[in-house]
Amino acid sequence: MTGVSKSLMRFSEAEWDDMKKSSDKTVFECSACGRTTPRWEGKCSQCGEWNTVEERVFVVAGRAQGALVRRVRAPRGTPGQLGHEASGPPVELCEIPADGTTHMATGIEELDRVLGGGFVAGATVLLAGDPGIGKSTLLLQAAAAIVETGRKVLYATGEEALEQIRIRASRLGVRGDGVFMLSTGDSGEIAEQMAVLDPAVVIVDSIQTATHPDLDSPAGTVSQIRECAAFLSEQARVGRIALVLSGHVTKDGSIAGPRVLEHQVDAVLQMGGESGGTLRMLRAVKNRFGPTDEVGVFEMRGAGLTGISDPSRLFMRQRGVNSEAVAGSAVALVVEGTRSLAVEVQALATPSSLASPRRVANGVEMSRVHLITAVLAKHMRLPVSNHDLVISVTGGLDIREPAGDLAIALAIASSMTDRPVDERVVVAGEIGLAGELRPIPRADRRVA
Template identity: 45%
Template structure:
């Protein structure tokens, strides 16, 4: 009996090696090579592009004759998801949706399946983790019924392929890719080789038959998608569903999208009847804001094409240890430490013996530099124990010399703040200078500042 061949594959980049090495020669990751069985020579079947040539073969198409445009997209029926995807699902695309266990991935996709099926498009939901009866129970709770939605409980990739070809759906959900296996490999589901080969098989089906397929992916304790890194390179779009268990909201982010922007953000609220869209996220995040408290500042942040008003909180207390602590939740830690150093050096607040804790209320993660000025004002407000104007919003990028630099889309930020009843806005002077004509269109006092000192005087009064 012939001995089975094995190879070592890197979990991070997919690099193949004949022997085990402590560090991957491809990506330099340590202890990332795992031993996998090599599949026997058995090429994956080709299904042929619909309407072109014979099955198993594809012919070149002139670029002017290739179909393109919005006709190849179809809406999911959920505006927040359409925004993140760039306008809807693209036919023949392969999308990966990842998130922590219990965050609501399966619930969201089942709701989307009902919306798409209600448009008259056939949907196939393949579950490798639950039985058909269990999926049916969730569907009843979500009110899904009387639509062309088919369920399949299967983990064998070949059986999945046969069901897809036989059913002929427009959209397929595979929940999850870590449970799928290819019998030819002979290894356990979820390992590097199985995830890579099963994803490649589904990718071939999506491209050949112009069927949109969405894969559900698990995440590791470090927050990255389980399986080889090459999985993220294979798919057309990678979406992350984020959220804290103690908060009812969920944030959907696009970290890769070949058909749209990766800066868009979708916000949902987890309810008993499923995931509900949040039409006004600014009002949602500011609903429990306490006014007149030191260390609280409202910042209009831009997420893709939408503006979201968030509350940045700062607590400054004398340290009880030899070295002062710095903690940031929802903000970049290194950036927060840098801004505290600017206050210490350029403004003279003497924060060396002060513990500083900064938090974005509601759990949202803010990465854009326009929040710098809000963080600076919040820390100064907490240190001086003096509350900022509750009807004022603050934004701007802060440099190392204490200057306030211009940011993009002043008009969007100001109009969103005015819509929620704010009366004053502190922004970079450079933005204020180039928006003179449009300021009269909103009922708001727009104050331009050049330095952090000027911003603190405008926000705190001294």
């Protein structure tokens, strides 16, 4: 047990007596939802996931099963001490100052846009994304930008050696003055350095490699992720420090770890992009201090991530390269956050020899494709039922609103009739089941 964990633990005489009688107890814990059971199960009876129930060994101390470890944290104040904020008496809502929350701009425009102005002191942000998508690159660039304002940043990593991060920093052109590196996943050591350095921002890369000194389970388990996130978030809140946790995602795109992790943090950012492409999209799934409908657009280059202030230019830069217009292409006006984006939708329709023609969609929901093709077959008499259809949104953007229906329909009809859509035409509209065009929200923002 580390010195940090010893300083956090205080036991009464009765608890010490119970510890002497302690014995190991084997239980089975679901790695997806955290449910425990005395017997192994192939399928978790709570969340329904298969092969997620794993054996765990816990120390049970007689009568004090639920209160064996009782953490008593001293008030923050002196270096090396960890904080605990007293709740105090209840306060009327009207007496709480409304201007107590201020954003700390990072200097990275696209990141600040998604955060609502920057990081918030005392708040915890979870940044999740696929491996290699650029999470660590973005966090290192954000750390370098923050220290330019005279603030300190603590960067704790349990995934990479410090030499590896130094190599990446050199490639990104980051000097690193004011960025304090810590090679550990021990949450106790991280909290101790938070108290010593008193930085403005703490970055933990990643929460799946963090461990709590009072738990014996390996890093990445439900209990470790839950307790480490709760412990570090409490220290950040008491010390008025912005905490950023980097997180992994599973193969289906959901954030790895217990669902409670997303409830523990104040903001959840997800970073995505097309496999093999250079485009990166940053979205806020949850944000207690800012909007959740904003999107940040980055392009991965040799010198790191570069914010794209005009995404439409990026999405449309390949259009118009050839002098002749081609069939199967239409431009849609979609709204992402406060910005209107012009994106190209492409469709390829070919006669099918299969009993059930293939439908492939990239960047649009397959349910919308089925709806649109049904309307085209019913009201336009297009023979889509015997054609294979491939639909794609260029640039790697996902169209998540029904306003893109009209562009999809135009692209399909253009490909099937081999008649190009005028390049000067830009459309936005939702298609109803009766074949009508329905009103779309934020129409004024699309043409502004």
